[in-house]
Structures are given as structure tokens and as C-alpha cells.
């Protein structure tokens with residue numbers, strides 16, 4: 001039992017070695033101090049015995065200290081040789097282990113499983129579901145609670161085609177080669193083939209309306225995902241409003257004066273074969289306590 005206890009101490013701790021070092025240092029210090037006192041007394045003409053004892057204690061102290069120091073080095077070698085890990089990771093904060101498959105919460109599952117979908121069936125979404133999605137958009141946070149937005153829910157593919165065509169014309173005229181290339185694609189469609197889209201316009205004279213409209217869109221993406229619909233966030237349709245047809249499209253979408261289109265959410269039943277999801281960027285979070 002005693003040897004087991006001793007094994008326990010010596011396998012996991014270098015404290016006995018530390019005790020030898022500290023005791024040796026203490027004895028050496030005390031006996032050195034005693035020798036100094038004896039020396040001062042001798043200078044003062046006071047004769048006192050104890051030189052031998054003090055010298056022996058000093059020698060013992062120095063010996064113990066030296067042995068302890070050697071032991072400390074041996075102890076360090078011993079712990080390296082054992083190859084025990086220096087620390088254990090208790091929690092990995094970056095890339096927390098949540099995924100859509102393991103999420104225990106419907107909202108988190110919807111956030112994690114949402115993807116931008118760019119191919120849809122022609123099945124209509126239905127007014128009721130669209131209204132539900134828009135309602136969720138309206139509950140997004142807005143700066144100063146102003147709610148500086150207007151929602152045009154377009155269920156007509158004919159109107160979406162008109163916007164897309166106007167957009168295509170502007171893009172074909174662009175100085176950006178990529179834009180011209182995209183506009184020349186045979187199946188070009190700003191709304192990615194979705195049967196409907198919710199166009200969110202923001203107050204022109206509100207500096208936060210862009211952010212507020214973006215918040216509404218994100219809410220709508222998550223809401224749609226949670227009820228089994230696919231979506232795509234769209235900003236590239238906006239150049240349509242710079243075209244000659246811009247004014248009539250604004251009228252068609254019933255966008256009030258003082259508002260301009262900011263983003264759209266294409267909604268429908270997706271039929272795209274989605275590939276592997278892009279990994280999330282790492283080392284972009286600091287937890288400050």
C-alpha cells in the first residue's frame with residue numbers, strides 16, 4: 001500500500017524533489033546567516049562557539065540544495081520522457097460542432113441548411129406561404145424601428161421576365177466584360193427561374209434602409225427554408241431600374257415615391273443539384289472576456 005502511494009506521488013509529481021531543494025536552500029541560508037552573526041560577534045570581541053556546527057549545517061544545506069537542483073532537472077527529463085500531453089483542449093470555440101443534421105432547434109436547422117438555389121420547378125408557391133414569408137421579413141430589426149421598406153410580391157413570371165429583360169439590356173451595354181458575358185447567356189434570368197420573387201424597396205432618404213432591407217431578406221430566406229421552400233438572394237436585378245423601362249417597372253411593382261429597389265428574394269420549389277457547401281472561413285472570431 002505504501003509503495004503504491006509512493007509510486008503515485010513520484011509518477012505524477014516532482015514535489016518531493018522541490019521539497020529537498022527548498023529545505024536545502026533554507027538550511028544553507030539560515031546557517032550562512034549564523035556564520036555572518038558569528039563573524040560580527042567575533043569582530044566585536046565577543047567569543048562564542050558554534051563555528052563548527054554552523055559550517056557543517058551550511059555544507060549540508062548546500063549539498064541538499066545541489067542534490068535538489070539536479071533532481072529538478074532529472075524530474076523535467078522524466079516528465080518529457082513520459083510524453084504526456086501538456087494540456088487538454090476542453091472546448092473548441094472556433095467551428096463549433098453544429099450542423100443542420102444535428103441541430104436540435106428548427107430555427108438553427110433552417111439557418112444552417114439554407115442554400116442559394118438557382119433552379120426551380122414551375123410549381124407556384126401560393127399566396128398564403130408568400131404572405132407568411134413576407135410577414136417574417138417585416139419583423140426584422142430596423143434602425144430606430146423605422147421599418148423603411150416596401151415589399152412587392154411578384155407572383156407573375158411575366159413581370160419577372162420583363163424585369164429580367166430590362167436588366168439584360170442594361171448589362172449588355174455595360175463596360176464590365178463579365179456582365180456582358182452573363183447577359184449573353186441563352187437562359188439568362190435575373191430571378192434564376194423562380195416562379196416568384198419578393199422585391200424589397202427601401203426609403204431613399206434613410207441611411208440605414210439598405211441594412212434594414214437586407215435584414216428583412218435574411219429573415220425571409222430563413223422563413224422560406226423552414227417551410228420547405230428554396231430561395232436565392234438577388235441584388236443584380238437592380239440595374240433594370242436604370243433602363244428606359246425602369247419607370248414603368250417601378251409602377252408595375254407599385255413601389256411608392258421615395259423608395260428604390262434594394263434586394264429581391266427569389267422563391268420557389270428548388271430542383272438544383274446542390275454540390276458541396278463552401279466551408280466557413282476560419283480564424284475570423286475572437287472571444288473577448
Ligand SMILES: Cc1cc2nc3c(=O)[nH]c(=O)nc-3n(C[C@H](O)[C@H](O)[C@H](O)COP(=O)(O)O)c2cc1C
Pocket residue numbers: 114115116117118192232233234235236237
Ligand atoms: C447582398 C447579396 C446579393 C446577392 N445577389 C445575388 C444575385 O444577384 N444573384 C445570385 O444568383 N445570387 C446572389 N446572392 C447569393 C450569393 O451569391 C450567395 O449567398 C453566396 O454565393 C453564398 O451561397 P449560399 O447562399 O448558398 O450560402 C446574393 C447574396 C447577397 C447576400
